[in-house]
Amino acid sequence: MKNEKNISILKEMAESVRICMFTTFSTKDEFGSRPMGTAKIEDDGTIWFFTNEYSLKSKEVSKDNSVLLVYSDPSKNTYLTVKGDAELVDDRVRKESYFSPFIKAWFPDGIDDPRLILIKVVPHTAEYWDSSSSKIVVLFSTLKALVTGSTPDLGKHDTMSF
Template sequence: MKNEKNIAILQEMAEKVRICMLTTLSNENEFSSRPMGTAKIEDDGSIWFFTNEYSLKSKEISKENEVNLAYSDPSSNTYISVNGKAELVDDQARKEAYFSPPIKAWFPEGADDPNLILIKVTPSAAEYWDSNASKMVVAFKMLKAIVTGDTPDLGKHDTIKF
């Protein structure tokens, strides 16, 4: 039951943000990050992305599959960091199910594009910060904390395991 609750938290927050920075480890043992649009978060918590099978990130994932996903939406004060293992998956049914018109900009042949492959990230842990308050309310709470010496309550923060 706990895992289902954690997956539901991840789904709700990450689907609201949609775009994340996918960080992999390069061949030179340096971090390499790029923006990625989330294609789908399944009920088991797996997070799916489209990519080119021959891209640098595909090569990096093939060599070292530990990744981090960083979702950020400053306008709603929502931030999520997801650690997990990535794998390249060639699943035609999922390609067709998750394909959307914006993806066609990178893959003009659609779900049948020969270079199209999926990245599946299986989360191991995530940390999130979520404040549904506006920027003005957050600024007020921070100012109040400075004046009173108290720690501001800026919303929910938690670490979740999968």
């Protein structure tokens, strides 16, 4: 039951943002990050992305499959980090199902583009911060904490396992 709740939180937060910073461990023993659009989050929490099979990111995932996804929506004061394992998957059925006009901008030949491949991320843990309050409410809470010497209440924060 807890896992279903955690997956629900993950899906709701990540789907509302859609774009994350997708971080890999690079071939030069450094971290590499780039913005990536989430193609699909399945009911089991698996997160899917489209990419170029011959990109540096694909090489990095093949070398070390540990990834970190960072979703951020400052306008809603919500933040989500997801740690998981990634793998490259060539699945025509999923490509057809998850493909969108947005992806066509990078892959004009659509699902028949020979460079097009999916990245599957299986999350292990995630951490989120969700105040869902307006900036004025956050500011007021912070100012109140400064005056009273307390800690501001900025909403929900939790670490989840899958």
